[in-house]
Amino acid sequence: MHKTRSANPALPMLPRELEGLAEISLNLWWTWNPPGKNLFRQVNPFLWKESGHNPIEMLGQMSAEEFDALLKSEHFMNEYRYVYALFRRYMDVESCRIERDILPVAYFCAEFGLHHSLPIYSGGLGFLAGDILKESSDMGLPMIGVGFMYPQGYVRQIIGSDGWQNGANEPIDRDTAPIERVLDKNGEHFTIKVPFIDPPIYAAVWKINIGRVKLYLLDTDIDKNDPWDRLISSRLYTPDKHQRLRQQIVLGIGGYRMLEELGIKYSILHLNEGHPAFALFERVREFMQSDGMSLSEAVQRVRKTSVFTTHTPLQAGTDVYDFNMMSEMFSEYWERLGMSKELFLGYGMNPDDPSSGFNMTVFGMKMCGYRNAVSRKHAKVAADIWKSLFPDTPKKKIPIEYITNGIHIPTWMGDGLRARVDEVLGEGWIDMQQIGDIWRRVEDLDAQEIWKIHYDYKVRLVNFIRERVRKRWSEESIDPMVGMAEGVMLDPDVLTIGFARRMTSYKRPSLILRDLDRLEKIVNDKARPVQIVFAGKAHPADIPGKKILQEIFKVCSDSRFRGRLAFVEDYGEEAAKYLVRGVDVWLNNPTIPMEACGTSGMKASVNGTLHLSVSDGWWDEAYNGKNGWSFGEKVSNDEKDADALYDIIEKEIVPLYYDRGHSSLPMGWIEMMKEAMVSITPAFSARRMMGEYMSKFYIPITECCREEK
Numbered sequence: 227m228h229k230t231r232s233a234n235p236a237l238p239m240l241p242r243e244l245e246g247l248a249e250i251s252l253n254l255w256w257t258w259n260p261p262g263k264n265l266f267r268q269v270n271p272f273l274w275k276e277s278g279h280n281p282i283e284m285l286g287q288m289s290a291e292e293f294d295a296l297l298k299s300e301h302f303m304n305e306y307r308y309v310y311a312l313f314r315r316y317m318d319v320e321s322c323r324i325e326r327d328i329l330p331v332a333y334f335c336a337e338f339g340l341h342h343s344l345p346i347y348s349g350g351l352g353f354l355a356g357d358i359l360k361e362s363s364d365m366g367l368p369m370i371g372v373g374f375m376y377p378q379g380y381v382r383q384i385i386g387s388d389g390w391q392n393g394a395n396e397p398i399d400r401d402t403a404p405i406e407r408v409l410d411k412n413g414e415h416f417t418i419k420v421p422f423i424d425p426p427i428y429a430a431v432w433k434i435n436i437g438r439v440k441l442y443l444l445d446t447d448i449d450k451n452d453p454w455d456r457l458i459s460s461r462l463y464t465p466d467k468h469q470r471l472r473q474q475i476v477l478g479i480g481g482y483r484m485l486e487e488l489g490i491k492y493s494i495l496h497l498n499e500g501h502p503a504f505a506l507f508e509r510v511r512e513f514m515q516s517d518g519m520s521l522s523e524a525v526q527r528v529r530k531t532s533v534f535t536t537h538t539p540l541q542a543g544t545d546v547y548d549f550n551m552m553s554e555m556f557s558e559y560w561e562r563l564g565m566s567k568e569l570f571l572g573y574g575m576n577p578d579d580p581s582s583g584f585n586m587t588v589f590g591m592k593m594c595g596y597r598n599a600v601s602r603k604h605a606k607v608a609a610d611i612w613k614s615l616f617p618d619t620p621k622k623k624i625p626i627e628y629i630t631n632g633i634h635i636p637t638w639m640g641d642g643l644r645a646r647v648d649e650v651l652g653e654g655w656i657d658m659q660q661i662g663d664i665w666r667r668v669e670d671l672d673a674q675e676i677w678k679i680h681y682d683y684k685v686r687l688v689n690f691i692r693e694r695v696r697k698r699w700s701e702e703s704i705d706p707m708v709g710m711a712e713g714v715m716l717d718p719d720v721l722t723i724g725f726a727r728r729m730t731s732y733k734r735p736s737l738i739l740r741d742l743d744r745l746e747k748i749v750n751d752k753a754r755p756v757q758i759v760f761a762g763k764a765h766p767a768d769i770p771g772k773k774i775l776q777e778i779f780k781v782c783s784d785s786r787f788r789g790r791l792a793f794v795e796d797y798g799e800e801a802a803k804y805l806v807r808g809v810d811v812w813l814n815n816p817t818i819p820m821e822a823c824g825t826s827g828m829k830a831s832v833n834g835t836l837h838l839s840v841s842d843g844w845w846d847e848a849y850n851g852k853n854g855w856s857f858g859e860k861v862s863n864d865e866k867d868a869d870a871l872y873d874i875i876e877k878e879i880v881p882l883y884y885d886r887g888h889s890s891l892p893m894g895w896i897e898m899m900k901e902a903m904v905s906i907t908p909a910f911s912a913r914r915m916m917g918e919y920m921s922k923f924y925i926p927i928t929e930c931c932r933e934e935k
């Protein structure tokens with residue numbers, strides 16, 4: 227107990243009988259287990275909301291009298307003991323049912339999406355990484371996460387009355403966030419030095435408990451660094467090339483050193499996207515230094531034990547550093563490796579564009595023997611754009627596997643629905659969730675009941691949106707127009723389409739606004755109206771993205787749409803949860819083939835929100851004709867795609883939604899909701915995905931390492 231308290235100064239001294247609350251608050255387990263959430267809500271419902279669902283902040287604001295009152299409440303204490311027992315049972319590795327015989331995996335990623343109290347993510351890549359850690363915890367896989375602490379957080383989106391996104395940063399309060407300082411022997415904050423970089427860069431280490439899995443974060447914002455270096459980890463994906471390179475050196479090489487120096491044992495290195503790929507060089511160096519291998523032995527060893535996941539569908543989407551910049555940073559480093567400059571830089575040279583510089587994805591692909599794309603369709607695209615990396619291999623045999631992304635079901639399925647699923651499928655369903663057949667039982671759920679659960683989510687979404695506007699209005703008395711554009715007039719009885727994703731050109735956020743007259747007819751139909759809710763942040767440096775957002779915002783504030791179009795500010799993990807459950811239709815219309823996979827549509831579908839999408843990414847393999855809609859050209863064409871979108875809304879979606887028989891329920895719609903849940907939940911669960919990472923990569927690597935011993 228003393229240890230946790232000193233590691234997180236904001237936690238108050240708790241009465242002995244409630245000490246377990248500290249332990250639970252410092253482990254994100256509670257975020258995906260409804261009894262954990264409910265327990266904290268019961269502690270103090272008002273502070274729970276005020277703290278933004280951050281138990282550490284909430285507990286820190288409570289008085290001794292309030293704790294006394296909890297101790298006296300028999301109901302609360304029973305609940306507390308029950309939840310603490312659940313938590314301990316979960317954490318007890320001995321009782322963990324799914325023992326997996328694989329070597330430990332270190333999973334590196336530039337961002338992790340875990341919970342809204344930790345703004346260290348920008349989008350899909352981060353949520354995939356977060357879901358992988360949560361699922362690994364549930365499955366009992368030996369996984370360690372490595373990432374970056376971004377003390378400035380990601381942008382908090384504030385939209386002006388002109389529709390322009392003004393970003394304010396959302397700094398992380400390191401004391402009240404659910405993170406712990408890693409301490410060294412002397413009780414000081416543990417710090418590493420990135421080797422061979424002059425002047426040296428230091429990074430302090432933080433730890434996040436994600437159930438049984440630990441995630442370590444590097445933080446360069448410490449006194450030991452010069453001011454320039456302190457800023458290295460200040461922000462996600464800085465556009466400044468030089469700073470970005472330093473970021474990736476700290477993440478890859480620094481992250482690798484950190485694991486070594488903490489004495490954390492693992493054997494498989496998994497790189498999620500190119501950002502942390504420099505870890506591969508450090509791994510070569512470590513094998514040479516500690517195991518006495520030659521350079522070529524070490525490179526072979528790294529190849530046989532490292533996994534690279536690519537997410538980009540275009541060569542232009544990868545990080546490339548010019549050779550001069552690389553030489554400035556790495557000349558001492560390649561000497562230590564016993565490599566020539568040509569050999570070292572050659573690892574990142576793109577055969578299609580050799581003079582462009584050091585390409586992080588090319589490097590990852592060359593140095594890792596196990597590679598994957600993130601959907602079936604993306605694997606074809608990846609094989610095509612990277613074929614020259616495998617000059618002796620026929621196109622059909624390019625060694626890039628595909629493992630389609632999945633989502634962590636307990637995180638994304640709403641609690642109300644989850645409670646019914648618990649009853650229908652029985653207690654142990656979490657451990658069988660990837661088995662399609664068990665989900666057929668959901669078909670027996672009563673239509674009325676499904677509709678009620680869904681309708682409740684719609685009401686909650688509308689309330690959430692209004693509450694946000696109310697808060698902004700009271701804090702900074704915004705222009706009433708802004709309040710209207712942000713959704714105060716939404717109506718839970720109206721068919722609602724949601725479009726929420728990063729505001730960037732390739733996702734075509736304004737496609738549905740292409741013909742405003744036609745859209746007006748759809749939206750304002752008297753008997754069968756339609757609402758559209760938009761949300762999403764533009765990267766602070768993405769001017770075209772900000773312009774699209776402004777265009778959308780202007781349409782939302784146009785009175786001809788009668789408040790039925792809305793833009794919800796500050797899309798993040800919390801807003802996403804309300805949106806994926808609370809709209810009726812989830813729209814996805816990227817330019818094909820730019821969406822390598824996409825995951826928000828999965829989050830919608832498992833909650834019975836129907837997916838309306840072009841045939842890209844995961845939808846290309848998920849759509850079965852009954853579980854949502856597919857529209858648009860094979861080769862994207864804005865005009866034709868917009869027409870197809872209006873057609874399908876007018877001819878199929880609106881009639882089906884408003885077709886109410888004598889029961890006043892949309893029976894055809896509810897059938898589709900069931901089909902979406904039944905067909906998509908098992909197949910696009912993180913459980914299925916991790917099973918594939920195991921069978922395709924982790925188990926073969928483990929077996930190969932055993933044989934060699």
Ligand SMILES: *Cc1c(COP(=O)(O)O)cnc(C)c1O
Binds near residue numbers: 353
């Ligand atoms: C799931 C998620 C994403 C990724 O969604 P895409 O479908 O890949 O665009 C982005 N942001 C948040 C907050 C999410 O929850």
